[in-house]
Amino acid sequence: MGDLLSQLADTIQEIIKTAGYPGITLVMFLENVFPPIPSELVMPFAGFLTADGELNFFGIWIAGTIGSVLGAVVLYYLGRWASDSVVRNFLRKYGRWVTVSEKDYDRALSYFDRYGEIIIFVGRLIPIIRSIISIPAGADHMPMPRFLLFTTLGASIWTGILAYAGRALGENWEDVMHFVEQYQQVTMVVLVIGFIVLAGWWLYYKFNSRNNQPLAIEEEPGQ
Numbered sequence: 456m457g458d459l460l461s462q463l464a465d466t467i468q469e470i471i472k473t474a475g476y477p478g479i480t481l482v483m484f485l486e487n488v489f490p491p492i493p494s495e496l497v498m499p500f501a502g503f504l505t506a507d508g509e510l511n512f513f514g515i516w517i518a519g520t521i522g523s524v525l526g527a528v529v530l531y532y533l534g535r536w537a538s539d540s541v542v543r544n545f546l547r548k549y550g551r552w553v554t555v556s557e558k559d560y561d562r563a564l565s566y567f568d569r570y571g572e573i574i575i576f577v578g579r580l581i582p583i584i585r586s587i588i589s590i591p592a593g594a595d596h597m598p599m600p601r602f603l604l605f606t607t608l609g610a611s612i613w614t615g616i617l618a619y620a621g622r623a624l625g626e627n628w629e630d631v632m633h634f635v636e637q638y639q640q641v642t643m644v645v646l647v648i649g650f651i652v653l654a655g656w657w658l659y660y661k662f663n664s665r666n667n668q669p670l671a672i673e674e675e676p677g678q
Contacts, residue, residue: 472504486522533590535594537594572601
């Protein structure tokens with residue numbers, strides 16, 4: 456574990472030991488708002504403390520889930536505040552440089568509107584995007600009850616897995632980080648492959664759309 460990460464781990468452990476369940480909620484809240492704080496430093500250590508009887512497993516599970524959900528709500532409202540106007544202004548000015556139009560943006564929003572619940576739920580189980588997934592949900596104005604439901608479901612599974620792993624590993628709870636790193640690497644590969652496939656499909660769609668546009672018939676002079 457690097458020096459910076461080690462210092463961060465020591466600080467997190469001290470907060471949890473001192474404040475207990477509220478400390479877990481606070482750190483998990485910060486972990487969601489500031490993703491550089493890894494949840495695999497929080498919940499496994501809390502799980503380890505339950506093995507010694509210092510804390511209750513269901514107590515840390517609930518505390519961690521509450522912190523995750525509260526952090527997600529902050530990012531949701533950040534996305535809602537940025538909203539359409541910021542994104543559309545960007546696309547109007549620079550959309551041609553990134554080959555994304557307002558029409559493409561509207562299409563993406565429609566997909567998020569149709570499959571947003573699945574995206575939110577699955578996104579909570581992916582370390583890379585589990586925090587930032589709340590921003591497009593806010594930008595799309597996903598109804599708060601739906602957002603809270605699927606965020607809570609996904610967050611509870613993630614925190615529960617990490618807490619149980621820490622409890623099972625005991626004093627070796629830091630090993631969870633290595634498993635999460637491997638999981639993250641596999642996830643990255645899958646996401647990159649998925650992005651390449653989607654990008655290829657999108658370019659194919661754009662190319663065919665342009666080629667299938669009817670040619671304008673020029674009128675001869677005098678007609």
